[in-house]
Amino acid sequence: MDHHQDRPDQDRLVSGLRDATIQVLRTMAGREVAYVGLSAMNQFVLKDEACGVVRLRGSVSGLVAISCGLDLAQYLVSCIIGVAIDEIGQEELLDGVSELTNMICGGVKTHLGGGGGVELLPPLAVVGSEYVAQWKTDCDTSVLLFRVDDNTFRVYASV
Amino acid sequence: MVKLLTIDDSKTIRRVIAGIGAALGYEVLEAEHGAAGLEVLEQHADEVGLILLDWNMPGMNGLEVLKTIKANQNWKHIPVMMVTTEGEREYIIQAIQAGAIHYQTKPFTQEDISARIMEALGQGKGRSGGNVA
Amino acid sequence: MAITKEEFDLIRQFVHEHSGILVGDGKEYLVENRLNVILVKNKCDNFFQLYEKLKKDNGALCVEVIDAMTTNETLWFRDTSFFAALSNFVIPTLLEKALHKPKIRIWSAACSTGQEPYSVAMLLDQARSAMGKTAPPLDRFAILATDISPSVLSIATMGRYSQLAISRGMRPAFLERFFINRGSYYEVAPGIHDIVTFKQFNLKEDFKPLGSFDFILCRNVLIYFSNELKSEIYRKLYESLVRDGILSIGASESPRGYTTVFEQVMVEGAALYRPSTNAGLS
Ligand SMILES: C[S@@+](CC[C@H](N)C(=O)[O-])C[C@H]1O[C@@H](n2cnc3c(N)ncnc32)[C@H](O)[C@@H]1O
Numbered sequence: 001m002d003h004h005q006d007r008p009d010q011d012r013l014v015s016g017l018r019d020a021t022i023q024v025l026r027t028m029a030g031r032e033v034a035y036v037g038l039s040a041m042n043q044f045v046l047k048d049e050a051c052g053v054v055r056l057r058g059s060v061s062g063l064v065a066i067s068c069g070l071d072l073a074q075y076l077v078s079c080i081i082g083v084a085i086d087e088i089g090q091e092e093l094l095d096g097v098s099e100l101t102n103m104i105c106g107g108v109k110t111h112l113g114g115g116g117g118v119e120l121l122p123p124l125a126v127v128g129s130e131y132v133a134q135w136k137t138d139c140d141t142s143v144l145l146f147r148v149d150d151n152t153f154r155v156y157a158s159v
Numbered sequence: 160m161v162k163l164l165t166i167d168d169s170k171t172i173r174r175v176i177a178g179i180g181a182a183l184g185y186e187v188l189e190a191e192h193g194a195a196g197l198e199v200l201e202q203h204a205d206e207v208g209l210i211l212l213d214w215n216m217p218g219m220n221g222l223e224v225l226k227t228i229k230a231n232q233n234w235k236h237i238p239v240m241m242v243t244t245e246g247e248r249e250y251i252i253q254a255i256q257a258g259a260i261h262y263q264t265k266p267f268t269q270e271d272i273s274a275r276i277m278e279a280l281g282q283g284k285g286r287s288g289g290n291v292a
Numbered sequence: 293m294a295i296t297k298e299e300f301d302l303i304r305q306f307v308h309e310h311s312g313i314l315v316g317d318g319k320e321y322l323v324e325n326r327l328n329v330i331l332v333k334n335k336c337d338n339f340f341q342l343y344e345k346l347k348k349d350n351g352a353l354c355v356e357v358i359d360a361m362t363t364n365e366t367l368w369f370r371d372t373s374f375f376a377a378l379s380n381f382v383i384p385t386l387l388e389k390a391l392h393k394p395k396i397r398i399w400s401a402a403c404s405t406g407q408e409p410y411s412v413a414m415l416l417d418q419a420r421s422a423m424g425k426t427a428p429p430l431d432r433f434a435i436l437a438t439d440i441s442p443s444v445l446s447i448a449t450m451g452r453y454s455q456l457a458i459s460r461g462m463r464p465a466f467l468e469r470f471f472i473n474r475g476s477y478y479e480v481a482p483g484i485h486d487i488v489t490f491k492q493f494n495l496k497e498d499f500k501p502l503g504s505f506d507f508i509l510c511r512n513v514l515i516y517f518s519n520e521l522k523s524e525i526y527r528k529l530y531e532s533l534v535r536d537g538i539l540s541i542g543a544s545e546s547p548r549g550y551t552t553v554f555e556q557v558m559v560e561g562a563a564l565y566r567p568s569t570n571a572g573l574s
Contacts, residue, residue, distance in 0.1 A: 248328050
């Protein structure tokens with residue numbers, strides 16, 4: 001597969017992720033997000049303070065992830081469950097980030113041709129500041145950038 | 160008093176549903192996987208008026224839980240609504256054929272799911288009443 | 293098996309005919325997402341069969357399909373500048389009017405789960421208390437709140453909201469004052485609840501039976517409609533307003549291009565509209 005030619009799968013995935021992210025944050029958290037744009041990395045590296053990763057397996061395989069700063073993650077989770085930010089402990093945060101990842105990626109499955117050929121494995125959530133996560137992959141990673149209020153929210157796809 | 164039962168491995172979703180259920184005037188029982196959900200039913204089957212069931216969970220998946228519920232004489236009358244990220248028609252067909260009365264995909268708005276719960280409990284005004292599965 | 297172009301066109305035309313809601317090009321996924329369950333429940337193998345059933349039914353199934361196609365998102369005090377205009381201009385105008393008119397009628401024309409009409413009722417009551425003894429009684433005001441979707445109306449009528457629903461825009465001072473904390477949920481206080489009446493109503497219908505209004509809120513609903521229907525509804529709104537009445541539409545909406553019968557008034561950065569034949573309101 002040539003990574004630099006038109007890749008309808010990748011394009012569909014990107015537009016699917018964009019719509020899914022906007023929809024998930026607006027319906028579940030009541031937040032309006034703005035899509036800023038797309039960039040690419042030739043590695044899959046995560047280092048924001050909060051991130052969630054889901055593996056896709058089946059007719060399409062790869063990794064989809066979200067990441068943002070800790071403050072934003074806490075804020076979003078507090079909006080979703082409707083409690084004050086200081087009531088969001090580590091447990092709520094991890095579970096909230098997992099579920100956000102799950103919903104954003106779940107929304108994308110349908111965009112990937114459907115037919116039930118893709119399986120989502122359970123999400124992995126990481127919160128904290130002292131780590132860099134890397135996934136060995138030979139395809140490029142698309143990074144979608146969003147603004148939520150004044151913070152950055154990223155969505156990654158490598159399939 | 161009628162109670163709702165949410166079976167979902169995500170605490171976040173259970174809390175969202177608990178809050179919404181409470182606002183509609185229903186106490187919400189919670190279970191974090193299928194087996195725990197069935198245990199709750201053993202104890203409270205006569206109080207549960209609606210089950211909200213996730214699909215992807217560790218252990219039994221939602222469809223298996225649904226089939227178990229519908230195969231049990233004491234439980235099969237309890238309406239079950241799927242609440243899941245799985246939005247493909249194949250999944251919907253399987254769930255409805257197995258006896259689910261409604262299928263709500265995540266994400267949902269508060270308004271959406273509240274409306275669907277009221278409808279499932281036959282409280283929606285001017286609605287057609289229970290839907291035939 | 294996805295929806296075909298032909299099926300998509302049939303279904304969206306049906307939805308448009310019955311509710312005015314316009315489903316745009318490329319929104320196949322929306323129809324699929326929202327109607328798949330109904331399709332399966334009604335034992336249809338494809339959207340064409342569902343359409344055939346819809347054509348014959350026109351009753352419960354039609355209501356269910358339209359209900360599923362509505363977007364019901366709403367907030368308390370949606371749009372800060374609009375609610376500033378409401379507090380500082382519309383509400384004082386209405387209170388003043390209530391001193392010499394037995395009934396002031398307000399209509400929330402697409403009220404979803406009730407946040408909009410209750411927000412207005414709360415602002416009215418708050419402004420009344422600020423006026424002190426000279427204030428008109430709250431029951432001088434009647435708010436009619438309508439929506440096409442029966443399921444959101446049943447929630448609006450209950451007036452009970454979860455912590456989550458409350459967190460979407462409710463102000464702490466109002467929460468304290470206008471809600472009863474029932475532990476797991478909040479209930480709109482009886483005084484506020486009493487002045488709001490809920491009723492199912494399709495904006496495609498004739499507005500005359502509803503009577504005339506001093507203030508109409510028709511917010512964030514016309515955006516779903518076709519241009520012809522927008523023009524028709526603006527005309528009907530005009531006819532339903534009293535001569536010195538006020539119309540409010542969503543922050544992203546404008547009657548420009550659909551009608552010339554309204555003139556715009558900018559208050560606190562929010563646009564309000566009044567019948568343009570009316571010269572004297574200030
Ligand atoms: C996005 S909500 C707006 C709620 C509220 N006015 C606000 O601004 O927050 C749109 C509402 O319009 C209703 N609606 C759609 N078509 C309608 C029609 N033909 N007649 C009446 N209501 C309609 C929907 O059911 C939904 O509750």
